Amino acid sequence: xxxxAINIAVDAMGGDYYPEVPILGSLWxxxxxxxxxxxxxxxxxxxxxxxxxxxxxxxxxxxxxxxYRDGDGRITVVHAPEVIGMEEKLVSIRxxxxxxxxxxxxxxxxxxxxxxxxxxxxxxxxAVALVVLKRIEGVDRPAIAxxxxxxxxxxxVLDVGANAECTPQNLLQxxxxxxxxxxxxxxxxxxxxxxxxxxxxxxxxxxxxxAANKLLRQYHAVGNINFLGNIEGWDIFPGKVQVVVxxxxxxxxxxxxxxxxxxxxxxxxxEKVKTGGLDQKLFAGIAKTGLKPTIGxxxxxxxxxxxxxxxxxxxxxxxxxxxxxxxxxxxxNAIFKSCLAVRHDVAGKIRQSFQTLNT
Amino acid sequence: xxxxAINIAVDAMGGDYYPEVPILGSLWxxxxxxxxxxxxxxxxxxxxxxxxxxxxxxxxxxxxxxxYRDGDGRITVVHAPEVIGMEEKLVSIRxxxxxxxxxxxxxxxxxxxxxxxxxxxxxxxxAVALVVLKRIEGVDRPAIAxxxxxxxxxxxVLDVGANAECTPQNLLQxxxxxxxxxxxxxxxxxxxxxxxxxxxxxxxxxxxxxAANKLLRQYHAVGNINFLGNIEGWDIFPGKVQVVVxxxxxxxxxxxxxxxxxxxxxxxxxEKVKTGGLDQKLFAGIAKTGLKPTIGxxxxxxxxxxxxxxxxxxxxxxxxxxxxxxxxxxxxNAIFKSCLAVRHDVAGKIRQSFQTLNT
Numbered sequence: 001x002x003x004x005a006i007n008i009a010v011d012a013m014g015g016d017y018y019p020e021v022p023i024l025g026s027l028w029x030x031x032x033x034x035x036x037x038x039x040x041x042x043x044x045x046x047x048x049x050x051x052x053x054x055x056x057x058x059x060x061x062x063x064x065x066x067x068y069r070d071g072d073g074r075i076t077v078v079h080a081p082e083v084i085g086m087e088e089k090l091v092s093i094r095x096x097x098x099x100x101x102x103x104x105x106x107x108x109x110x111x112x113x114x115x116x117x118x119x120x121x122x123x124x125x126x127a128v129a130l131v132v133l134k135r136i137e138g139v140d141r142p143a144i145a146x147x148x149x150x151x152x153x154x155x156x157v158l159d160v161g162a163n164a165e166c167t168p169q170n171l172l173q174x175x176x177x178x179x180x181x182x183x184x185x186x187x188x189x190x191x192x193x194x195x196x197x198x199x200x201x202x203x204x205x206x207x208x209x210x211a212a213n214k215l216l217r218q219y220h221a222v223g224n225i226n227f228l229g230n231i232e233g234w235d236i237f238p239g240k241v242q243v244v245v246x247x248x249x250x251x252x253x254x255x256x257x258x259x260x261x262x263x264x265x266x267x268x269x270x271e272k273v274k275t276g277g278l279d280q281k282l283f284a285g286i287a288k289t290g291l292k293p294t295i296g297x298x299x300x301x302x303x304x305x306x307x308x309x310x311x312x313x314x315x316x317x318x319x320x321x322x323x324x325x326x327x328x329x330x331x332x333n334a335i336f337k338s339c340l341a342v343r344h345d346v347a348g349k350i351r352q353s354f355q356t357l358n359t
Numbered sequence: 360x361x362x363x364a365i366n367i368a369v370d371a372m373g374g375d376y377y378p379e380v381p382i383l384g385s386l387w388x389x390x391x392x393x394x395x396x397x398x399x400x401x402x403x404x405x406x407x408x409x410x411x412x413x414x415x416x417x418x419x420x421x422x423x424x425x426x427y428r429d430g431d432g433r434i435t436v437v438h439a440p441e442v443i444g445m446e447e448k449l450v451s452i453r454x455x456x457x458x459x460x461x462x463x464x465x466x467x468x469x470x471x472x473x474x475x476x477x478x479x480x481x482x483x484x485x486a487v488a489l490v491v492l493k494r495i496e497g498v499d500r501p502a503i504a505x506x507x508x509x510x511x512x513x514x515x516v517l518d519v520g521a522n523a524e525c526t527p528q529n530l531l532q533x534x535x536x537x538x539x540x541x542x543x544x545x546x547x548x549x550x551x552x553x554x555x556x557x558x559x560x561x562x563x564x565x566x567x568x569x570a571a572n573k574l575l576r577q578y579h580a581v582g583n584i585n586f587l588g589n590i591e592g593w594d595i596f597p598g599k600v601q602v603v604v605x606x607x608x609x610x611x612x613x614x615x616x617x618x619x620x621x622x623x624x625x626x627x628x629x630e631k632v633k634t635g636g637l638d639q640k641l642f643a644g645i646a647k648t649g650l651k652p653t654i655g656x657x658x659x660x661x662x663x664x665x666x667x668x669x670x671x672x673x674x675x676x677x678x679x680x681x682x683x684x685x686x687x688x689x690x691x692n693a694i695f696k697s698c699l700a701v702r703h704d705v706a707g708k709i710r711q712s713f714q715t716l717n718t
Binding site: 118151161164165194197198203205206207209232233234236237238246248249250253254255256257258259260262264267268283 | 592605613619626
C-alpha cells in the first residue's frame with residue numbers, strides 16, 4: 001500500500017471557514033508530506049472550489065509561501081452540489097444524497113479515496129459514514145476518539161460524543177480500538193488503557209463501569225490490550241495512560257472542558273497585567289524577550305490543532321472529524337494522521353482484533 | 360440565630376495531616392472570623408489533641424502569628440477514641456461508633472454543634488451523616504457539591520461523586536439545592552443553572568439528561584430556579600452559569616481534572632525554562648520582579664482551598680467534606696463557609712423548597 005499514492009478526500013464545504021480553510025489545509029499537506037505520494041480530492045461545489053483556488057493563486061499566500069503552492073497537480077476537484085449546514089438535523093441531511101459529505105464518503109467506499117476528512121457537521125459525518133461505509137463486523141458502536149496532549153505521551157480519549165450511553169461491551173470495544181489507534185497512529189508501544197471512573201478500585205463507578213472493568217481485565221488476560229484499571233479525572237493531564245475509555249457524555253465533557261483550560265489561563269494572566277498585578281512595562285519587556293515564545297511553545301504543547309481532529313473508529317476506512325473552527329494547520333494535520341491510519345491499515349487491524357474477539 | 364455563637368464541630372482526626380492541620384485551621388478561623396461569636400469543638404482523641412495544642416503553644420507559629428493564638432477559650436475538645444482511616448471500608452466503619460466522624464455528627468444531631476467539618480474519609484462522612492442526621496424530607500439523594508473558580512462568579516458543581524448514577528428527579532433536586540447554596544453561601548443573586556450535556560439543544564444527552572431537562576424547565580416555570588438549559592464542558596471555566604447539574608461520575612471527572620489544570624501548566628512552564636525554551640537568567644529576573652506574584656495571584660484565583668471543601672447538600676445540617684490534603688487555610692475557609700450556611704439556614708431553606716416541590 002505504501003507503494004502507491006494515498007488519496008485523501010477532503011470536504012471543501014465543511015467547517016466554519018469553508019472553502020478557504022479546507023483548501024489551504026490540503027495545499028499545506030500536499031506540499032509538506034515527505035514522500036510526495038499523497039493526493040487530495042477536494043469534494044464540494046466545483047464552481048465555488050475553483051473560484052477559491054483562483055483567489056489563492058492570485059494571493060500573496062501563493063506567491064510567497066511555499067506550502068500553499070498548487071501541489072503539482074496532485075489536487076483534484078470532485079463535484080458535490082449540495083452542502084450540509086453545521087446545525088442541520090438528520091431529517092434534512094437524508095434528503096441531500098449529493099452533499100459533499102455523501103460524495104466524499106462514497107469516494108472512499110468505491111476505492112477512489114483512502115480516507116475522508118471533514119470539519120463539517122459531526123453528527124452528519126457520523127450518520128452518513130455509518131450508512132455509506134457500514135461498521136466493521138463485530139463493532140457494536142463506532143466511537144469518536146480524540147487525541148489529548150499530556151505531560152508525557154499523548155493519549156486517546158474515546159468515546160467523546162457518539163454514544164452518550166454505553167454498555168460494558170461498548171467500553172471494552174473502545175479500549176481495543178483506542179489501543180490500535182494509539183499504537184499505529186501515535187506510535188506508542190503497548191499503550192496503557194485506563195477506564196474512567198470515580199475511584200481506582202475495581203468496584204468504583206456506576207454498574208456499567210464496574211462490568212466494563214471486568215471485561216477489560218478478562219481481555220487483558222487473553223488479548224492484546226494493556227489494561228491498567230480504573231483511572232480518575234486527575235490522571236489525564238499527567239499522562240498516566242495513553243488510552244482513556246469512557247462513555248460519550250463523560251468524554252465530551254472532558255474534551256470541551258480541556259479546550260477552555262489554556263485560553264482561561266491566558267485571559268486571567270492578561271487581566272492580571274491590565275489590573276496591575278504585573279507591571280505593564282515589565283510585561284512588555286518579558287513579552288519581547290522570552291515569555292511570549294515560551295507561552296507560544298506551551299500553547300503548542302496543549303494545542304488540539306496539532307492532533308488534527310477526531311478519528312471515527314469502528315468503520316472500515318479512516319474518517320476524521322475535524323473541529324468546526326479548524327485552522328489550515330488542523331486540516332493539514334488531519335490529512336497527515338489519516339495518511340498514517342491508511343499506511344498502518346488501522347481499520348484492517350481493528351477488523352482482525354474483532355474477528356479474534358468474537359471467535 | 361445570629362445572636363448566639365455558632366458552634367462548629369471539626370474532625371481533628373481527619374485528612375492527611377491530622378491533627379495538626381485541623382487544629383491550626385480551627386485556630387485560624389477563630390482568630391479571623393469577624394464578630395468573634397464563633398466556637399470550635401475539636402473532635403478526636405483527647406490526648407492526641409491536647410498534646411498537639413501544647414506543641415503549637417510552644418511553637419513559633421503561636422508566638423509570632425496572631426491567627427494561631429488560642430482563640431480566647433473558644434476552642435474545646437470532645438473526646439472520640441476511634442479513628443476512621445482514609446481508605447477504610449464501610450464494613451469496618453460501622454464497627455466504630457465512637458469515631459471522630461460519628462461523635463462529631465452526633466454533636467450536630469444533639470444541637471451541641473451547628474455544623475460538622477472533616478477532611479477525612481469522604482465515603483465514611485457521607486455514610487455516617489446519612490445514618491446519624493438522615494435526609495431532608497423529599498430529598499431522594501443528597502449530593503456532594505463543589506465550588507469552582509471561573510472567569511466570572513464562582514460556580515457550584517453537583518453531584519461530584521456521591522451518586523454515580525442518577526435519575527432525572529435526582530438531577531432536578533440537585534439544581535434546586537445548588538441554587539439555594541449559591542444564593543446564600545456564595546451570595547449570588549438569582550444564580551443561573553445549567554444541565555451538563557453534550558450539546559445545548561434540549562434533546563441532546565442521554566435519556567436521563569433529556570428527561571431532567573424537561574423537569575428543570577417545568578420547575579423553572581413555576582418555582583424558584585433560574586434554569587438556562589443544557590450546557591457543555593467548555594461553559595464551566597468561562598463562568599456561563601453559577602450552578603452546574605450533573606451525575607456524580609461526570610462531576611467527579613470535572614472536579615479531579617480541574618485540580619490538575621494549574622499544576623500541569625506550571626510544570627510545563629518550569630520544564631520549558633529548564634530545557635531552554637526560556638532563558639534561565641531572564642526567568643530568574645522575572646520571578647523576582649513580577650511574574651511570581653502574578654502566577655501566585657493567578658494560582659489563588661484557581662485555588663480550591665479558597666472555597667473550603669465540598670458541602671453535603673440534602674441533609675438537615677451543614678456538613679462539609681474537605682479534601683484529604685487540605686491546608687490550614689482550606690480548613691479555615693470550610694469553617695467560614697459552614698458559618699454562612701448556618702447563618703443563612705441553607706438546610707432549612709432546602710427543606711422549605713422541598714415541601715413546596717412535593718405539594
